[in-house]
Amino acid sequence: MKLSDHITVAVPLRISFAGGGTDLPIFYKRRIGSVLNTSINKYIYITVKKQNVLFGASYRLNYSDTEIVEDISQIKNDIARECLKLLPVPPPLYISTIADLPASSGLGSSSSFAVGLLKSLHMLRGETVDVMQIAEEACEVEMYRLNRPTGKQDAYAAACGGMNIFRFFPDESVRCIPVVSDQNRLNFFFSHLLMFWTGITRDASKILSDQTQSIDQKFSTLCEMADQVDILHRITKSSFCPIEIGAILHRNWVMKKKLSTLISSPKIDQWYQLAKDAGAYGGKICGAGGGGFLVFLAPIKAHDSIRLALSELIEIKINYEEDGVQNISSFSR
Incomplete structure (x- = not known):
């Protein structure tokens, strides 16, 4: 050949x-x-x-x-x-x-x-x-x-x-x-997601290095974050309920910010709260944090309100990809 x-x-x-x-x-x-x-x-x-x-x-x-x-x-x-x-x-x-x-x-x-x-x-x-x-x-x-x-x-x-x-x-x-x-449930889930570009690029290595400092003090938080995975898995196997998943996203975001002061910023916190006030169930900064993309899970009826609240950001439409x-x-x- x-x-x-x-x-x-x-x-x-x-x-x-x-x-x-x-x-x-x-x-x-x-x-x-x-x-x-x-x-x-x-x-x-x-x-x-x-x-x-x-x-x-x-x-x-x-x-x-x-x-x-x-x-x-x-x-x-x-x-x-x-x-x-x-x-x-x-x-x-x-x-x-x-x-x-x-x-x-x-x-x-x-x-x-x-x-x-x-x-x-x-x-x-x-x-x-x-x-x-x-x-x-x-x-x-x-x-x-x-x-x-x-x-x-x-x-x-x-x-x-x-x-x-x-x-x-x-x-x-x-x-x-x-x-x-099944694909219908995945489509339903992704129809509730919104992703916005903050316009901020950052060096993930610096954030992750800071996150690993004093790891003994942060270990219990990381354990709790790992436990959320199995809770989330149970939801995906049953209802795939956006409200329940959104609550887990929010809980993880609150815990994640405890790992490093570099993960969020006053501006990121402001954007997050604006989305929550406009109806988002929960959300997060993607990756190590500090910038990049904000993702929110929200009822479809609240999407336009969230877009208006975050009008200074650029929305990026996303969907599921099955293949690697x-x-x-x-x-x-």
Whole structure:
């Protein structure tokens, strides 16, 4: 079989509903971490192409910057560099990426990029691997090779897709538990969601580093946040009631803010309260916090009131995505 030499993959972004922070090693090394999240219909697209030698460079990368280098060690993009070290492919090589939404906004985009690039490199090497292995490799790149203070949930959400509970065990193993629900119930749930762009990008590493300081004082809060996952799971298996889920989102938001003063701000708190006053059941800042996207669960009849209350923000329409990382184009010449 002839190997592909031009591959494009699509990788979904994600929203976490409960348990964020318990996917960090500082927690799951002491107690099993639990997160419930879902992939959404917003993506990062990665193209990897074996380049013609006539272009005269070993590696060309196009993202928000352009890099043209001769050696992997010269690549400034940390994730691309370490993925190529982990899964070497003979140069010359071209890598490009484009996204539906901005980076550093709390939707797991860096892990989605790692998952998509690793999937593409495996395909170039003629290797078929399961999504759990790709997620594990993405965690290896971000958490251990780059030593970033990030958790595991983003990589697994991007690789697996759908709405899932992920359990993170002290021995580094991960279990994926799909949240079983038919499409009609998922459509009903997502019809109650609103997402707004705050216009604020932030460095998640700083927030997560601050969150892990004095962990003994915060451990009981994280345990309570992990327990919310099973409560939320029971609701999704029965009523999928937006009011009950919204109450859990609000409870998690209140607990999350206790972990670091960097998670929220007076402006974010103001926006959140405006949405609550306009009828939202509950909500959260996506990801580590500090900016990015605000998500609210609210009765459909209150949506227009919430949009009016948050008119200075940009609404982004979202829906459910069942699939994780997908090969959308591959061919050989």
